[in-house]
Amino acid sequence: MSLRCGLACLALASFGGTACLPADTRTPPASIFLMVTSADDPLVTTADGWSIVVDRLILGIGGAGLLDPPPPFNYLSCNTYSEARYGRLLDARLPIDQKLGILFGLGQCTFSFVIMSPFNDTLLGENVTQADKDLMAGSGSQFGDPRQRTQGVAIDFAATATRGPETKQVRWRLRQGAGMSCARTVAGMTAEPIELASEASLAFHIGIRGAALFADDASPNASLRFDSIASADTVYGNGDGEITLDEVGKVTLNVARQHGPYNAATVPGVPVGPGIPGSVTLEDYINRELLATMVRVREDVTCTDGFGPTHDPRGASVRDASMTDTSADEGEASVDEGGPEE
């Protein structure tokens, strides 16, 4: 054997004897670009004559992913390539498209996301500061069931309502989140999966309507009504003009229904109508029923709170979940981690 032959053998072994790692040879997926934008009008008027301006709507949102469609559609028909399992803290009053995440997949899918308090690695959107994040932050970095999160604030909401000489300030920090599952709406009725064809590029605008927290019903076309909420300050509260979540928690649904229907949303497995277990106060109703109705996708897609009946603020103690806002007095806000309030 000659030297030349030996070297040739070595070269062959070095470069031909083994292959490099293969590239991703799967069929190119479709992409879904999810964006968040404001769905509020600058000024809304309620059925009972209140004019409302949303002053602040900081929203913890994220954990976007793809899901198999619900029955009767084919189970395992959604082939997920990658998801956007991270969080953002966005100012949902801004009438601009703010990125939520990009999903890649093939087949028949629905998509999902969660509204929940921010994590350490939550990204800040425009107009949102680190102080906002610090105020709203829970602990940990892992996305999961928002019901497991007993700390932090999912939505920091403020609004001003006026009617004639009356002015009420609303300052709510909603700890309860929501897990939204979104499917294609056909003829405004049926939820069907979204078809993800190879190399298709889809985009959905997730509108956030803060005024939905003042609706008197969980149906899409519910009227806005403020009297029952205003009574939380004037009748059940201290009458200082600022309506806190604690005060709203003192208004029972039976009292509220003197002003409007206050029915539950139509969610599979959830009873509809008065006397819903768990929904005792107006605060419960806001957390349980109205929060999810804030989400309105611009395209022909409907999102529902997928956590359904277990999404019960009382499960984590409604009083634990409530906030005591001292910012008005001290210039900064803090989360009250105190025990149940009676």
Add this chain to the structure above:
Amino acid sequence: MIDRRALRAAVGVALTAGSIGTTAAAEPPPSAPETAPPAADPTADLTPPSLSSKADVPYPEGARGDAVVVLMITVGRDGAVEAARAIEGDEPFAATAVAAAMKWNFEPARRQGQAVTARIRFEVRFHEPPAAAPDATDTAGTGERTGTVPSTSGDATAGSSAVPGAAEGSSAQRAAEITIVGERSPPGVSTLTRAEVRQLPGAFGDPFRAIEALPGVTPIISGVPFFYLRGAPPGNIGYFLDGVRVPYLYHVGLGPSIIHPGIVERVDLYPGGYPAQFGRFAGGIVAAEATVPRAALHGEGNIRLFDLGAMAETGFAGGKGTALLAGRYSYTAAVLSLTVPEAQLDYRDFEGRVSYDLTPNDRLTVFGFGSYDLIGEKRSGGLLVLFGSEFYRLDTRYDRRLGPSSKLRAAVTLGFDRTKIPDQPRVARNTQVQARVEATHRAASNTELRGGADILVEAYRMEMGPYHDPDQPQTQDFNLLFPTRNDVTLGAWTDAVLKYPGVTFTPGIRADLYRSGSASAVGIDPRIASRLEVTDTIRVLHTIGIAHQPPSFIIPVPGLGIGSLRGGLQTSFQTSAGVEFDLPDQTTATFTLFDNVFFNMSDTIGVQQNERGDDDLDFISNRSLGSAVGAEVYIRRKLTRRLGGFLSYTLSRSMRSVRRERFPSAFDRTHVANLALSFDLGRNWRAGTRFMLYTGIPAQASSPPVDPPPRTTSPPRDPTFYRLDLRLEKRWVYSPTFYLSFIAEIMNATLHKEVLFGTAIGPITIPSIGVEMGF
């Protein structure tokens, strides 16, 4: 004068007797002829030492009469006499002969062309000078010489004449007894030869897989070839093959080593306090040495349940050059596709080497090797790579002997590493070039100086996958921790082997300058080792040293390195003290105490408990203060003996301190014991068994609470695990150079499940049936 055949027989006898057995490290690399394959004949190409200087011996003053002294002389690889002692003969003749012998020089013994240390019996005959001769000095030519030894030429037959002292008279022509001894290993190292590993059940013939049986090694999971070493995590252990750093040694999961066993001469395990030539790892070193190039055509092949492999080497250019090719290929993918069509598991490796002797003192070698691993899932009409890694090395080296006392090696290594990161849509890539030079010089008969320097330039690149959201915070954090950048590492080291009667000191120091991105750091690592010969059969060994290492990942992953020296260098302070005994019947026992401290340690899995970290990647880069103390017992008789075996036992405590918490390492195991036996059943049947037992790790909840309680220093532990490995081999020898073996082996034959973090795993049982041949 004896003929070559007689000499080889004598050598074989000596090797079989193992008359020099000291420690595992000091054993000769080849196996005993009784069980080694013919291709591994240790006497092949053996040239004994021959005198290259005058062997003058003065007749002692005041002495009377004739005398015969038999010396046992150890001739080093450079030809100098390292040691001499009289095993027969009276004073003052014995002392005179020893003193004279220490000044002699030899052509060193050579095996397969490479100088090796040899121990020889040497006879010196003294004849009283005639009283009537007033000038005996003139008779001797150098003074009062009465005993002489003829210088010899270098051919094999003449080599035998170098062995017995050939004084004036025909009685000098006696058969030689030569024992080839390996370079006496530094204190604290454990060595496994390929021939021994063949016989170790559960190692499947892989030298690297056998490491887990050595003292100081604490397994993470049975059968998974990643381990802690005297408290150091897997990421703090460096792997070297012929001086070339490699990212890991094993194919994916439970796979075999990434180098064909046929080209591994031996594996040294340095659990701490290792020589200055090794650096940049704060834990231990696993250093494999490839076989010496051999011109005679030889090879081996094997086919097993999971893979097949082959190795062949031959000479060219009249024996000046050699060429070797080896490789292994797993057909697991084909097997898997029959049962789990959507899964794909692949691994393969290759090795190629060409050496050429430009002159008798100059050798050029090109050594290339590579490894490939893939776990994939067939989806959407294609392959989704769940985990894939590969690395390749091309080492070009030039070795030159600079006279009888010095040698030099200069080498350039090109490397390419790549890994597809699981759960991360990215590829980590590292391209590197390293230039290094090493030199050895025997400054005096008792002083050997060694030194070296190198520069390593590495380009780390993170390639994003096509389908991902680039805003993922984990992606951003990952990029921060493993940034795209260029790293440069400069290193230099030197040590000296100082031999005095009964004691050897090896002081050394190395310095490394690390530059990663815009960050820099310097590590100064002093080391010292000593070997005190208390008696002929008892030695006291000490090692002490400091080692530095850049931030390390959980386990070595090709192409993945924490960048910008984030968190600073890790530092370890390692000490050990041991006693080594030569017991009867070729058995050696070592008892060692060790105490290691790790500062600023990157031991992600060792400090984990209940996912305490607020952030995954901060969790990876979290640092801790670590310590490990323990005792090791290692009693062994070569597994290649008719009845061989070993007992290794480690009693240790490995602690971590993070912030204000102090707790046992997540993989602290108080007791780790291995008992292995290999026995010749006759008619070329050989059986082996190995029993392994170790304490469970500190228990953790399988479903961690959101706020785990503070950790304690004495937590409850998972149950103790043990396993039994079995091996049976039948060999057919068709000619002196050709054999065929059938080997059946099973790891964890009793199907025991291991409990880890409170969850039963397995049983991890690996059966292997295969056929092996060699020529």
